[in-house]
Amino acid sequence: xxxxxxxxxTLANGLRVVLAPDTTSPVVGVSVHYDVGFRSEPExxxxxxxxxxxxMFQGSESxxxxxxxxxxxxxxxxxxxxxHPDYTDYFEVLPSAALERALFLEADRMRAPKITEExxxxxxxxxxxxxxxxxxxxxxxxxxxxxxPPVLYKTFPNAHNGYGGFEDLEQASVADCAAxxxxxxxxxxxxxxxxxxxAVDTARExxxxxxxxxxxxxxxxxxxxAEPAPDSEVRADIQDKLAPVPAVAVGYRIPDPVEDxxxxxxxxxxxGVLADGDGSRLQQRMVYRDQLVTDVSAGCGMFGPFEAxxxxxxxxxxxxxxxxxxxxxxxxxDSELEALAANPPSAQELAKVTARWAASLHxxxxxxxxxxxxxxxxxxxxxxxxxxxxxxxxxxxxTPEAVSAAAKALRPxxxxxxxxxxxxxxx
Numbered sequence: 001x002x003x004x005x006x007x008x009x010t011l012a013n014g015l016r017v018v019l020a021p022d023t024t025s026p027v028v029g030v031s032v033h034y035d036v037g038f039r040s041e042p043e044x045x046x047x048x049x050x051x052x053x054x055x056m057f058q059g060s061e062s063x064x065x066x067x068x069x070x071x072x073x074x075x076x077x078x079x080x081x082x083x084h085p086d087y088t089d090y091f092e093v094l095p096s097a098a099l100e101r102a103l104f105l106e107a108d109r110m111r112a113p114k115i116t117e118e119x120x121x122x123x124x125x126x127x128x129x130x131x132x133x134x135x136x137x138x139x140x141x142x143x144x145x146x147x148x149p150p151v152l153y154k155t156f157p158n159a160h161n162g163y164g165g166f167e168d169l170e171q172a173s174v175a176d177c178a179a180x181x182x183x184x185x186x187x188x189x190x191x192x193x194x195x196x197x198x199a200v201d202t203a204r205e206x207x208x209x210x211x212x213x214x215x216x217x218x219x220x221x222x223x224x225x226a227e228p229a230p231d232s233e234v235r236a237d238i239q240d241k242l243a244p245v246p247a248v249a250v251g252y253r254i255p256d257p258v259e260d261x262x263x264x265x266x267x268x269x270x271x272g273v274l275a276d277g278d279g280s281r282l283q284q285r286m287v288y289r290d291q292l293v294t295d296v297s298a299g300c301g302m303f304g305p306f307e308a309x310x311x312x313x314x315x316x317x318x319x320x321x322x323x324x325x326x327x328x329x330x331x332x333x334d335s336e337l338e339a340l341a342a343n344p345p346s347a348q349e350l351a352k353v354t355a356r357w358a359a360s361l362h363x364x365x366x367x368x369x370x371x372x373x374x375x376x377x378x379x380x381x382x383x384x385x386x387x388x389x390x391x392x393x394x395x396x397x398x399t400p401e402a403v404s405a406a407a408k409a410l411r412p413x414x415x416x417x418x419x420x421x422x423x424x425x426x427x
Contacts, residue, residue, distance in 0.1 A: 006386055007200055008379070011208065013216040014188025018375050018385050019203055020195040022368075028196035029372030030102040031091035032110065033380045036184035037084045038162030039225050039308075044171070047127065047164010050083040051172060052180055054123040056090060057081065059114035068105055075101055078369075085162070085308040087380055093369050096197035100206050106192070107210035110185065115177045124169050131163050139242040143420055144249035144317055145302040151236045152251040152416035157225045158311060186217035193376035193385075196368050226310060229253040234416045241423040245294070248326050249317045250333065251416040252409075254300060256310035258382055262394060263406075267314050268305050269398045270406045271298040272353035273345050274316070274336065279352070281336045286318065292329050293318040306374075309381055314410065326419050334412055341408035344400035358392035365389075 007019040041048045059065040072079045077094030090109075092102040135141035146161050153159040192211065194203050229252075255263035275282045275298040286293045296318040301307050320329050365371045365388060375385040 006375070008385065009204075011187065011212055013212070013214055014186070014219060015211055015214070016191045016379060017207055018191060018193045018379050019198075019200055020193070020371070020375055020385075021198055021200055021203075022195065023197050025368070026096045026197050027093060027368055028096045028099045028102070028194065028198055029091060029093045029368045030099070030106060031089055031193045031372045031376045032106050033087050033089045033191045033193070033373075033376040034185055035086070035189045035219075035222065035380055036088055036180075037086045037308075038160070039085050039157040040184065041157075041160070041162075043156050043160075044168060045176065046160050046168045047131075047162065048168070048172060048176070048180065049088055050163065051123060051127050051169060052177060053081045053083045053088050053090075054126060055115060055119060055177060056109050056113050058119040058123065060108045061112040061114060062108055063105075065114070065119070068109070071101055071105060077102070083162070084303060084377075087377060089373055089376065091369065091373060093196075093372070099194070099198055099203070100210075103194075103206050103210045107214060110187065110190065110211070111214050113181065115174055115181065117174055120172065120174055120177060124172065127164065127169060128166055131166070135163060137242070139244065140240060140247055140420055141242075143238075143247060144251070144315055144418060147238055147420075148249045148251045148313070148315065148416060148418045149302070151234055151418050152230065152253070152313060153227060153311070155225070155227050157223075158227060182217065183220050186219060187211065187214050188217065188219035191376045191380045193372050193379070195372040195375060229414050230416065232413055235419070236416075237419045237421055239423040240420050243420050243422040245319050246322060246326070246422060247317065247319050247420040248329055249315055249418045250330070251418070252314040252411075252414065254312055254314045257306065257312060258309055261382070261387070262398070264300065264305075264312070265391075265394055266398050266402045266406045268300050268357070269350070269353055269395060270340075270403050271300060271314070272357060273340065273349065273403060274298045276353060276356060281340070282316070282333065285336055286329070286332050290332060292324050292332055293320040295319045306378070306381070322422070326417070330412075330417065337407045337410050341404055344404035347400060350398070350400055350403065354396045354398065357395045361392050361395075 005021060010016050037049050057068060072092050075094045075098040077092050079092040081090040094102055146163060150159040254267045257264040274280055275296055282296045286296050298316045300314055301312055318329055374388045378387050379385040
């Protein structure tokens with residue numbers, strides 16, 4: 001696929017549209033990305049963006065509860081939604097003959113979801129159960145995406161728990177939901193993406209037919225979430241009675257992907273040099289040679305790369321033996337970063353990392369659902385869906401000297417260190 005196969009335009013009501021035709025398989029993906037995520041939640045309403053995502057599946061003014069599920073599944077399709085720091089997405093993948101059905105369903109709930117006391121109470125209970133399952137009753141629950149941000153960041157948008165606290169969730173009202181919808185779920189605050197097997201002219205007509213009359217509302221002002229990086233090392237510890245061994249997450253600030261995408265990508269490559277595969281530097285040093293940790297990983301973003309605007313986070317996480325101190329683990333990490341800062345990786349070492357990244361991106365975007373979601377999120381976050389197709393080449397263009405400079409930027413005096421200590425059945 002090439003960038004020239006992308007068609008971008010905006011409807012009169014402000015909805016941005018990305019069309020990406022690909023006739024190699026008789027399926028079509030449809031997604032809608034709304035420019036609202038965890039970081040847009042008001043104080044006292046933690047978890048609200050995720051709760052609202054659930055409500056968007058509870059029917060509309062024209063369709064009863066579960067109708068969305070039934071219409072997609074009866075067409076042989078799949079669907080879902082997810083909440084991220086800076087956006088919420090909804091998507092369907094169906095046989096191409098069902099394109100209009102998917103467009104109708106997404107336009108229908110963009111126009112008027114069914115927000116009732118009953119639906120709200122029901123979904124609060126569903127979300128609370130999800131939190132119990134994924135966080136409260138699981139070893140290392142929420143580590144590090146919930147637990148590291150409050151150590152690295154100070155402001156509410158960047159530091160709070162995006163899953164939400166039970167008390168905040170229980171206080172959510174129908175009026176809160178209506179205000180949230182009116183503010184953030186306007187067409188002007190969304191991107192519609194259609195990818196797969198369709199004729200462009202037909203898709204344009206169907207998009208206009210179903211989305212063109214969704215009432216226009218102003219796009220909300222998007223605040224800056226910028227805040228200074230720490231000016232010293234910041235530490236915190238969590239006692240976890242379910243954790244079998246200690247864990248550590250180290251967080252650093254990295255370049256703004258909107259303003260400096262190549263700088264951001266450099267840290268992605270650095271993460272590969274450090275921890276991607278058995279031959280990587282941290283695996284060789286910490287797992288095999290010194291046997292300090294049982295597992296180590298590194299990466300950009302709490303959910304993965306390219307999922308947030310600035311500020312974003314570089315993380316290194318490891319599980320280690322109770323006989324090893326966290327300072328020993330950190331000393332090994334710093335030693336490897338210092339070695340990279342002093343001596344850039346060889347061209348051969350870098351080529352392995354960039355080739356692996358390029359291959360994984362090609363494989364990922366070969367899946368229609370991944371490609372549809374990537375095009376929509378890149379349009380929303382970075383204003384350029386074509387960047388999805390440029391990533392392999394831009395990753396391959398990162399130089400050894402740039403990786404060395406990125407390693408030098410990960411300083412001990414400007415990072416967060418979160419440890420998880422097994423509490424051994426303590427009540």
